[in-house]
Amino acid sequence: MDFYKRARIVCLAIPYGKAATYGQIALLCGKPKNARQVGYALNRGRLGEGIPAHRVVNARGILSGAAAFETEDMQRSLMEAEGIQVEWTAAGWQVDLKRSGWKNTMEEALGFLEIFEVQGI
DNA sequence: GTGATGACATTGA
DNA sequence: ATCAATGCCATCA
Numbered sequence: 001m002d003f004y005k006r007a008r009i010v011c012l013a014i015p016y017g018k019a020a021t022y023g024q025i026a027l028l029c030g031k032p033k034n035a036r037q038v039g040y041a042l043n044r045g046r047l048g049e050g051i052p053a054h055r056v057v058n059a060r061g062i063l064s065g066a067a068a069f070e071t072e073d074m075q076r077s078l079m080e081a082e083g084i085q086v087e088w089t090a091a092g093w094q095v096d097l098k099r100s101g102w103k104n105t106m107e108e109a110l111g112f113l114e115i116f117e118v119q120g121i
Numbered sequence: 122g123t124g125a126t127g128a129c130a131t132t133g134a
Numbered sequence: 135a136t137c138a139a140t141g142c143c144a145t146c147a
Binding site: 001002034035037 | 142
């Protein structure tokens with residue numbers, strides 16, 4: 001399925017210093033209900049190399065555990081290194097999506113759809 | 122084919 | 135605000 005090719009492109013487009021959510025990525029891929037597949041793909045390294053997986057969090061901004069990183073605090077370290085504020089809450093390590101979340105413009109979203117169409121994926 | 126699993130999301134109490 | 139219940143759908147056994 002071309003969903004993973006799309007997901008790869010979207011993930012690579014997440015700007016430095018910003019955090020995106022699984023649902024957001026799924027949405028930009030044109031598959032709003034595939035948030036779980038995004039997580040699955042990242043977990044299994046299904047999107048290939050060079051994916052900034054540390055910038056992906058769930059809808060509440062929580063760093064979802066992440067067994068796909070070298071160590072447990074790896075994801076947090078990478079985010080902090082990019083200037084993303086990560087704080088410890090009762091629910092776990094969390095980023096403020098209001099502040100560090102990747103806000104998509106409509107043009108951006110349409111741009112992805114166009115890329116997918118052009119590449120036939 | 123069938124059923125279980127999961128880096129998720131949304132809804133309703 | 136918090137929590138359980140549901141919905142989801144590509145994999146994998």
